Amino acid sequence: DRYYFLFFLPCLYLPSSARFSPPPLPPIFPTSLSPSVLQCALCRDVTLPPGPIYRVAGFPLSLPCVVSGFEGPRTQDFEWFLYREDAGGRQIGVVSTRDQGFPYAPFQARVRTGEVRVERDAGDKARLVVQRLRPEDQGKYECYTPSTDSTFRGNYSASVAVKVIPDTLQISYSRSLTGQPVPEGSELTLSCSAAVQSRQHTHLSVTFGKRGGQSSGSPAGGEVSTIREIISIDRVLTVTPGRSGSYKKRYDDGEITLEKRNGEGGRDLYLMKMKAVQPEDTGSYFCEASQWILDPDGSWQKIAQRTLDIGNLTVQQLAESLSVSSSPRGVVTLQVGSPLSLTCEVAGLPAGGTSGLLVQWMKRGSVEVARISPDGVVSWGDDLSRASGGSMEKVADGKYSLKLFSARPSDSGVYRCAVSVYAGRRNPGPSTAATLTQRSEGVTVNLKTKDVVVSAVAELPRGPLLKRGSTITLICNVTVTTTGPTEVQVQWVRQPIPEPVITKRENAPAEPPSPRPPVEDKPRLVAALTYEGVAQIYANGSEVSIDRLSASSYRLRVHSAATDDQGLYVCQAEVWGQDPHGGWYNTGAKAESSAVTVYLYARVADLLLIPLVIGVSSSLFVGIVIIATVTCCFMKRLAKQRARK
Structure with a gap:
């Protein structure tokens, strides 16, 4: 018997619930051996988290229990006992995986309802779950595993102390959401206060979230609630x-922020801000505060949590609230030179001026007249001259004006105000896309211009034949019939002389087609004289000048003309009028002369050079032939004489 007990000594450890005690053993082993040497290869071991563990009354408790080193089936049973501090160490059965009648009276009803239960994570892992802790649940909890081993080896139970502390977590808000529609791009601020009074060192976390509804796609057409965390600390x-x-x-991007501040009464104040709400932000909002504690095993555990509904938010899309209108409405008829004033009004914007606006005045659909950027900078479109002859400004919130001090005929057309809204972004970047762009109804602007009749006649003055190197002189006479001061802008264009068309006679032998060089059919601008008297030269190959001889006569001269300067010349005239404010505008009256043909003849020196070249060429040819013939005959005679010798 003595040796039997010595063999099992290293593994003999019985649970506290065992009904017998092992006999004392003599000190056979040396005292110098460590306990690890005395452990056997396979021993049952039951473990629980180290304690003490603090949990809050009214909130869940979860105690994981793991068994290892056992014999028998892979799925083990677990039994839980409670030793209350006020019960003198008396054992109370809580719940068991193998015996439904195991719970003692204090736990029978709670086990039946599932408030107290065992949840199995694996065959050798199970946890005790108490859904709502009570103050009387405080004490030492023991996890016991009934033996499936052939012999008792190892420990069959483990214990941990659980402290139940009172619930002191508090949460509140200062202002709730009313559910009234809020324009897209408006700023939203939600506040939540949270505090906890605990003797233990605990931490708080706060989360702002939203519950929304989306179709589940079920035949019944029900909805599935979706919970989204927006931001948390x-x-x-x-x-x-x-x-x-x-x-x-x-x-x-800095559009959603969460800030913690010191509140009143020892509570911390948490502020969540959305700089610009979006349609996806529609839903029911809540604030959730959680209490955390650091367990002895080094893990953070959530021991209490409260959720507070703040209210419902409905975001109204800008497309439904934004409206852009322009005035005056309909048709505006003005005399040339009169001031033009248009107003653009924007309504339905988010309150507080948190959204940037790009306001543009467009003419004839796609021509930009002027704009005001979100940062207030005014710029003009293609007609930069309007920068000194007009203004665009912000008159009031949502009201913008466009003024042209002296309207021109080119200012006629349909005007629309285009407004691009950057919801919640006062100063958007250059690559930021607008939330919405909307245009107003069109305003038709008609300008009455005075009657202008203009005609142009081009002529080539009589003189000697034009040759290469001569100066080509062309005169353009312009006649204008109207009232008030006018000026004429003249320009000359040149077009190549068309080649004559040759008709083929019947029964004529076919001739091979000769290659023709490409002909530039497009008219080419040579020179222009603006209504301000500024000469503009466009020809590159020759020296060209243009000037005004009299009130109605304009002259074009091409100096040292070359072959490329011949062609069909046309004079084009445009009439500019002066408005009552002294500004000049294009009346739209135009005239074009008939074409004048300019042909360059060869010079006398060129004609004399032709026979000279022919004569020299003929002489050289004849001389070469004679020399070659003489030399050939002489060489043959010399060869015969040498043969006779």
Whole structure:
């Protein structure tokens, strides 16, 4: 018997609930051996988290229990006991995985309802779950595993102390959402206060979230509630955006923020701000506060949590609220030179002026007249001369004006005010897309111009034949019939002389087609004289000048003319009028002369050079032939004489 007990000594450890005790053993082993050497290869071991563990009354308790080193089936049974501090160490059965009648009276009803239960994570892992802790649940909890081993080896139970502390977590808000529609782009601020009074060192975390409804696609047409975390501040004061939707991007862009402040009565105040609400922000909002504690095993555990509904938010899209109108309405008829004033009004914008606006006046659909950027900078479109002859400004919130001090005929057309809204972004970047762009109804502007009749006649003055190197002189006579001061702008264009068309006679032998060089059919601008008297030269190959001989006569001269300067010359005239304010405008009256043909003849020196070239060429040819013939005959005679010798 003595040796039997010595063999099992290293593994003999019985649970506290065992009904017998092992006999004392003699000190056979040396005292110098460590306990690890005395352990056997396979021993049952039951473990629980180290304690004490603090949990809050009214909130869940979860105690995981793991057994290892056992014999028998892989699925083990677990039994839980409670030793209350006020019961003198008396054992109370809580719940068992193998015996439904195991719970003692204090736990029978709670086990029946599932408030107290065992949840199995694996065959050798199970946890005791108490859904709502009570103060009387405080004490030492023991996890016992009934033996499936052939012999008792190892420990069959483990214990941990659980302390139940009172619930002191408080949460409140100062203002709730009313559910009234809020325009897209408006700023939203939600506040939540949270505090906890605990003797233990605990931390708080706060989360703002939203519940929304979306169709589940079921035949019944029901809805599935979706919970989205918007932003939270965790137990170590780290701010984290929600993962769903666009919350992370909006947080990175600074559009969603969460701030912690010191509140009244020892409570911390948490402020969540959305700089610009979007349609996806529609839903029911809540604030959630959680209490955390650091367990002895080094893990953070959530021991209490409260959720507070703040209210419903409905975001009205800009497309439904925004309206852009222009005045005056309909048709505006003005005399040339009269001032033109248009007004653009924008309504339905988010309150507070948090959205940037780009306001443009467009003419004839796509021609931009002027604009005001979100930062208030005014710029003009293609007609930069309007920068000194007009103005565009913000008259009041949502009201913008365009003024042209002296209207021109080119200012006629349909005007529209185009407004691009950057919801919640006062100063958007150049690559930022507008939330919405809307245009007003068109305003038709008609300008009455005075009657202008203009004609142009081009002529080539009589003189000697034009040759290469001569000066080509062309005269353009312009006649204008109207009232008031006018000026004429003249320009000359040149077009190549068309080649004559040769008709083929019947029964004529076919001739091979000769290649023709490409002909430039497009008229080419040579020179112009503006209504201000400024000469503009466009020809590159020759020296060209243009001037005004009299009130109605204009002259074009091409000096040292070359072959490329011959062609068909046409004079084009445009009439400019002066408005009552002294500004000049294009009346739209135009005239074009008939074409004048300019042909350049060869010079006398060129004609004399032709026979000279022919004569020299003929002489050289004849001389070469004679020399070659003589030399050939002489060489043959010399060869015969040498042969006779």
